[in-house]
Amino acid sequence: MARRFLLPDSALFPSPDLIGDRLRRRMATAVLSVAALASAALTGCATPGLAPADMARADTAPADMAPADLPTTATSPTPLAWTSVDGATGLLYAKDVATPGQVLHWLRLDLQDPTLVLTLTPPPDKGRTLDQFEGATRALAAVNASFFTRQFEPRGWTVSAGEAWNPVLAAADSPLLHCDEQQRCDMQLVPPVPAPPPGGLAVAGTPWLIRDGVARKPSDDASCNFCKVRHPRTAVGLDASRRFLTMVLVEGRQVEALGMTLSELAQRMRAQGVMQGLNLDGGGSTALLLQGQRVTGRPFNEPSLRPLANALLIRHASMTPMTPTAPATSEPDK
Numbered sequence: 001m002a003r004r005f006l007l008p009d010s011a012l013f014p015s016p017d018l019i020g021d022r023l024r025r026r027m028a029t030a031v032l033s034v035a036a037l038a039s040a041a042l043t044g045c046a047t048p049g050l051a052p053a054d055m056a057r058a059d060t061a062p063a064d065m066a067p068a069d070l071p072t073t074a075t076s077p078t079p080l081a082w083t084s085v086d087g088a089t090g091l092l093y094a095k096d097v098a099t100p101g102q103v104l105h106w107l108r109l110d111l112q113d114p115t116l117v118l119t120l121t122p123p124p125d126k127g128r129t130l131d132q133f134e135g136a137t138r139a140l141a142a143v144n145a146s147f148f149t150r151q152f153e154p155r156g157w158t159v160s161a162g163e164a165w166n167p168v169l170a171a172a173d174s175p176l177l178h179c180d181e182q183q184r185c186d187m188q189l190v191p192p193v194p195a196p197p198p199g200g201l202a203v204a205g206t207p208w209l210i211r212d213g214v215a216r217k218p219s220d221d222a223s224c225n226f227c228k229v230r231h232p233r234t235a236v237g238l239d240a241s242r243r244f245l246t247m248v249l250v251e252g253r254q255v256e257a258l259g260m261t262l263s264e265l266a267q268r269m270r271a272q273g274v275m276q277g278l279n280l281d282g283g284g285s286t287a288l289l290l291q292g293q294r295v296t297g298r299p300f301n302e303p304s305l306r307p308l309a310n311a312l313l314i315r316h317a318s319m320t321p322m323t324p325t326a327p328a329t330s331e332p333d334k
Contacts, residue, residue: 078271080106085140086291090116091314093141093290101258103251104268105288105296107141109314111183112243117317118183120145120201121310122160126152129305130287130294137292139315143247144234145203147281148309156204157196160310171195174204175278177236185242187276203312207262209235209277215266230259232286232299236312237269237277246274247312249288253299281308 080094090113096104109118121133126148136142146154149169156174158165162181171193178196179185188194189208196202207227209216221227232252238245248269252259260268262279269277284302288295298304 078268080272082106082108088116088140088316089113091140095295101256102260103254103257103297105249105251106272107143107247107288107314109245109247110243111179111185111245115317116140117315117319118179118201118245119313119315120158120160120203121313122163123165126309127307129307130289130311131292131305133308133311133313135313135315135319136289136311138319139289139313140291141247141314142289143249143312144285144287144308145280145312146309147205152307152309154204154309155206157193157202158204158310159196159200159202161201162199170206171204174206175208176202176204177238177278178202185238185245187238187278189276189278203236203280203310205236205278205280207279209262209266209279210237210270210274211276213240213270213275215270215277216263218261218263221261221263224262227262230261230264231283232257232259233262233265233282234280234286235265235269235277236280237274239273240275244273246272246277249286249296250282251286251297252283253301254297255300257297 078096078098080096082092082094085091085093085107090110092106092108094106096102096106109116111118121136125133130142130144131137133142146156146158148154153167153169154165155169156171157168157176157178159178173191174193176188176193176196177185178188178200179202180197180200188196189211193204207216207220207224218228230252233250234247235250236245236247246269248265250260250265251257265279266277284299284306285308286296287305294305
């Protein structure tokens with residue numbers, strides 16, 4: 001159950017003798033914004049749609065606690081200053097701060113580049129923070145992936161190097177990214193989501209963001225609290241040719257990074273050429289390493305990296321995969 005901060009009227013509305021009407025309204029908005037963020041931070045579960053007893057962490061908040069005066073996210077294409085990661089022409093990175101209050105990190109992977117490999121960390125590594133996954137600090141990029149339970153069981157169909165994860169949870173309504181051994185990728189976004197073909201990798205999320213070039217709208221978020229409140233986000237998408245895989249991470253719960261609703265994120269991804277897209281785990285799970293260095297900021301309520309079920313890694317094909325070791329024993333906050 002979410003905890004709310006109860007504030008006395010005097011904290012929200014100082015006496016007119018002390019402050020003018022305009023400044024008083026600004027202070028009230030600021031206090032309510034902090035209360036909204038605190039409420040979101042203290043709601044617990046990491047995989048929407050599963051039974052509450054199975055959920056590890058939630059990045060949700062009541063709709064009535066969302067600040068009403070946050071800036072509207074522009075949907076027009078924003079030119080991004082792409083740079084290659086460690087000279088890899090098939091992997092580009094850009095940081096997007098064009099919209100006040102929004103900080104986004106973009107990765108674009110050329111799936112046809114034979115020098116680069118996309119992998120999902122294996123089941124024995126579950127329960128680690130992003131920087132503790134085997135090979136994460138040696139990879140070109142590492143990104144958090146699946147929603148998960150307190151036992152670090154991922155949501156939906158999940159496959160790492162051809163090895164299927166068990167148990168399979170909420171698979172039918174969990175949109176899916178699947179890539180075969182040749183890194184030919186596609187997405188299943190319409191329920192019931194079928195099991196992926198054998199081999200390769202598969203990672204699921206919820207909900208869909210873009211289907212056949214049509215981005216979700218605020219009306220699609222209306223019945224979903226975790227969708228329509230601004231949070232840190234992680235998402236993945238494919239272009240029309242399915243040659244380019246785009247990953248985007250949105251910072252949030254920070255003074256200058258407010259997070260995004262899912263419809264806002266979908267519109268921004270569509271403007272960058274994404275035709276199919278789905279939402280991965282977000283909130284305190286959202287994190288990006290580039291060449292072993294974390295480049296994403298942390299939410300005010302969760303300064304340390306969160307233990308995860310798994311992560312997507314992009315590495316040089318010449319990099320020898322590490323042998324998985326025993327899983328970490330730490331668990332995310334309840």
